[in-house]
Amino acid sequence: MRIAIDTMGGDAGPAAAVQGAAAAVLARPELQADLFGPGDRLSDELKNLPRHLAAAGSHLSVHHAPSLIRQDQRPTDALRRGGDTSMAMMLKHVATQGAVAGVSAGNTGALMALARRELGTVADIPRPAICTAIPTRGDGRCYLLDLGANVDVSAKRLVDFARMGEVMARHVDGIAAPRVALLNVGSEGTKGSNAVREADALLAEVGALNYIGFVEGDGIFAGSADVVVCDGFVGNAVLKASEGLARMLIERVQATFDSHWSSRLVGMLARPALRRLKSELDPVRYNGASLLGLDGIVIKSHGSADATGFSYAVLRAAQEVSRDLPARLALELGGRN
Amino acid sequence: MRIAIDTMGGDAGPAAAVQGAAAAVLARPELQADLFGPGDRLSDELKNLPRHLAAAGSHLSVHHAPSLIRQDQRPTDALRRGGDTSMAMMLKHVATQGAVAGVSAGNTGALMALARRELGTVADIPRPAICTAIPTRGDGRCYLLDLGANVDVSAKRLVDFARMGEVMARHVDGIAAPRVALLNVGSEGTKGSNAVREADALLAEVGALNYIGFVEGDGIFAGSADVVVCDGFVGNAVLKASEGLARMLIERVQATFDSHWSSRLVGMLARPALRRLKSELDPVRYNGASLLGLDGIVIKSHGSADATGFSYAVLRAAQEVSRDLPARLALELGGRN
Numbered sequence: 176m177r178i179a180i181d182t183m184g185g186d187a188g189p190a191a192a193v194q195g196a197a198a199a200v201l202a203r204p205e206l207q208a209d210l211f212g213p214g215d216r217l218s219d220e221l222k223n224l225p226r227h228l229a230a231a232g233s234h235l236s237v238h239h240a241p242s243l244i245r246q247d248q249r250p251t252d253a254l255r256r257g258g259d260t261s262m263a264m265m266l267k268h269v270a271t272q273g274a275v276a277g278v279s280a281g282n283t284g285a286l287m288a289l290a291r292r293e294l295g296t297v298a299d300i301p302r303p304a305i306c307t308a309i310p311t312r313g314d315g316r317c318y319l320l321d322l323g324a325n326v327d328v329s330a331k332r333l334v335d336f337a338r339m340g341e342v343m344a345r346h347v348d349g350i351a352a353p354r355v356a357l358l359n360v361g362s363e364g365t366k367g368s369n370a371v372r373e374a375d376a377l378l379a380e381v382g383a384l385n386y387i388g389f390v391e392g393d394g395i396f397a398g399s400a401d402v403v404v405c406d407g408f409v410g411n412a413v414l415k416a417s418e419g420l421a422r423m424l425i426e427r428v429q430a431t432f433d434s435h436w437s438s439r440l441v442g443m444l445a446r447p448a449l450r451r452l453k454s455e456l457d458p459v460r461y462n463g464a465s466l467l468g469l470d471g472i473v474i475k476s477h478g479s480a481d482a483t484g485f486s487y488a489v490l491r492a493a494q495e496v497s498r499d500l501p502a503r504l505a506l507e508l509g510g511r512n
Numbered sequence: 513m514r515i516a517i518d519t520m521g522g523d524a525g526p527a528a529a530v531q532g533a534a535a536a537v538l539a540r541p542e543l544q545a546d547l548f549g550p551g552d553r554l555s556d557e558l559k560n561l562p563r564h565l566a567a568a569g570s571h572l573s574v575h576h577a578p579s580l581i582r583q584d585q586r587p588t589d590a591l592r593r594g595g596d597t598s599m600a601m602m603l604k605h606v607a608t609q610g611a612v613a614g615v616s617a618g619n620t621g622a623l624m625a626l627a628r629r630e631l632g633t634v635a636d637i638p639r640p641a642i643c644t645a646i647p648t649r650g651d652g653r654c655y656l657l658d659l660g661a662n663v664d665v666s667a668k669r670l671v672d673f674a675r676m677g678e679v680m681a682r683h684v685d686g687i688a689a690p691r692v693a694l695l696n697v698g699s700e701g702t703k704g705s706n707a708v709r710e711a712d713a714l715l716a717e718v719g720a721l722n723y724i725g726f727v728e729g730d731g732i733f734a735g736s737a738d739v740v741v742c743d744g745f746v747g748n749a750v751l752k753a754s755e756g757l758a759r760m761l762i763e764r765v766q767a768t769f770d771s772h773w774s775s776r777l778v779g780m781l782a783r784p785a786l787r788r789l790k791s792e793l794d795p796v797r798y799n800g801a802s803l804l805g806l807d808g809i810v811i812k813s814h815g816s817a818d819a820t821g822f823s824y825a826v827l828r829a830a831q832e833v834s835r836d837l838p839a840r841l842a843l844e845l846g847g848r849n
Contacts, residue, residue: 193776202635230767231744283698310760312759312760312763313759317624322696323698326697326704327546327706329636347823358749360660360663360744360748361620361621361743361748361752362661362748367663367745368663368664369664371745390669391749391752392748392749392750392751392752392753392754392755392756393752393753393755394752394756394757395756396753396756396757396760405749406745407697408697408705408708409703409745409746409749411697411698411727411751412695412697412726412727412742412746412749412750413729413749413753414729414730414753415698415709415728415729415730416730416732416733416750417729417730417753417754417757418729418730418752419729419730419731419733419734420733420754420757420758420760421757422649422733423647423648423649423733424758426649428765448611450515480581
């Protein structure tokens with residue numbers, strides 16, 4: 176199973192992507208990773224792989240891409256002039272069936288635009304949604320979508336998101352009848368935006384869907400749904416705010432331990448536990464996000480993901496390939512209109 | 513300074529409100545609290561005040577209200593039939609200048625509707641916004657609004673929120689030139705909803721405002737702005753999700769300590785520090801939220817606030833009274849059209 180990797184998207188150069196790909200192929204030896212980026216730099220990275228990853232070398236191959244998409248580059252510009260970049264060449268490799276999935280930690284807007292052009296979408300989905308798994312209480316997880324690709328969406332698009340998220344949870348995670356919910360404001364006072372109320376009525380009519388109605392923001396982490404659907408503006412705000420809050424909380428836990436002499440010892444003893452938590456609690460950085468609705472598999476890794484975070488994104492791609500996600504989406508959403 | 517208290521709004525009966533009011537008047541002895549609720553129950557609560565609050569008795573007086581607004585009651589129903597409830601009588605007391613501010617932990621929609629009818633709004637604000645202070649990194653705070661009173665809002669309303677939040681931060685918190693930001697999705701890919709982009713252009717034209725442009729969700733907790741403005745749907749989702757995440761994180765920190773024999777001792781030693789954190793990190797439960805834009809002062813306490821949480825809401829009301837917030841809003845927003 177061959178995965179194409181854009182190594183030049185992350186904030187800290189290609190090392191995290193190359194080492195992440197190496198860790199992934201060691202974890203799943205049926206994987207091959209095709210690395211896109213400047214040939215010389217990638218060869219150097221491969222030569223200097225840390226000892227525990229060195230055995231991955233035979234599963235990694237370098238594909239020279241002279242240029243890269245910048246984080247601030249506009250999607251339209253990426254479409255026009257991005258042809259020789261690691262991101263575009265990686266996607267073209269997937270489109271021409273050189274690989275079965277692609278992974279990038281780069282500019283989300285450019286990735287969305289290029290992936291849509293190279294791969295197209297399934298079942299008349301006009302534009303993919305971004306979707307990631309959020310950790311919930313009781314060690315569960317919940318798919319949240321859309322995370323920013325689609326703002327000001329209509330009720331009909333919210334229904335698309337619900338159906339795509341449901342297919343993902345059912346086929347990729349093996350949940351028999353995923354509980355699907357619409358994110359809404361408290362039932363007190365207002366009853367939500369027009370699009371959400373209309374989507375609620377539409378979802379109640381979709382026969383095969385285990386639609387459980389509205390959840391509020393805290394319901395995402397409560398584990399009360401397997402798929403939570405919202406406008407991309409809302410999902411992006413919720414996800415990024417959660418990221419910021421998690422970072423602040425971990426800092427404060429650490430600071431609390433460090434600031435009192437009586438707990439300084441406790442703090443030292445607690446450090447390994449805190450380190451474990453830190454990685455658990457940063458869902459964005461430690462899971463990949465799927466571009467759901469593409470006729471192909473593309474995973475967005477977090478821009479500041481380290482090698483471990485990037486390896487999860489590669490393994491996520493492999494998992495979606497195993498479950499044949501785009502074909503499932505095409506089949507189940509095909510009859511929606 | 514006399515504050516009117518609806519004692520029947522909270523999830524757990526009037527004890528938290530009565531004891532919270534008692535704690536507040538002990539902290540600020542110039543306060544008097546007029547307690548609204550069933551006379552017999554409130555007299556019992558006063559007789560049975562915990563010893564450390566007993567000295568508050570002379571600052572508390574009972575105002576009999578036979579009925580109450582239920583959590584699931586619709587605002588229209590509260591307007592029509594709520595006349596003899598503790599919430600409506602408390603607000604009428606404020607409107608007739610029996611008290612200078614009101615506090616309730618009850619049904620937000622009903623509180624908004626009744627407060628608007630009894631007190632009206634300032635400077636042609638069509639509908640108040642809900643606003644609370646969020647803790648940020650580096651021990652700062654940031655006002656977030658709207659938190660759910662106004663969904664699907666226009667750019668003009670976002671500008672109102674910005675101006676109201678700015679007046680609050682300047683006059684109540686004494687910040688000379690509060691940094692005001694608009695919540696938006698990542699600059700990558702999309703540039704936000706139509707209303708947000710339009711509001712951005714309008715805010716850049718407001719001369720006296722220290723408008724710093726867009727922040728993403730993580731910017732709320734990063735301390736990069738003093739006021740962050742968004743649609744009520746988005747703000748509500750962000751706030752409730754943050755509440756859910758904070759609760760999950762605290763549980764996990766505790767569970768991490770409890771689950772390994774080597775860290776069980778650490779966990780026991782860490783318990784007081786965790787307890788301190790828990791209260792710090794639950795902004796909603798531990799601060800009141802202001803109904804900003806009313807021609808009067810009404811603070812919403814969290815429905816599940818304990819006595820400490822409720823006392824903060826009462827003290828928040830007193831602080832807004834001291835700074836003459838509604839008059840400031842009327843003056844500064846009056847010339848806005």
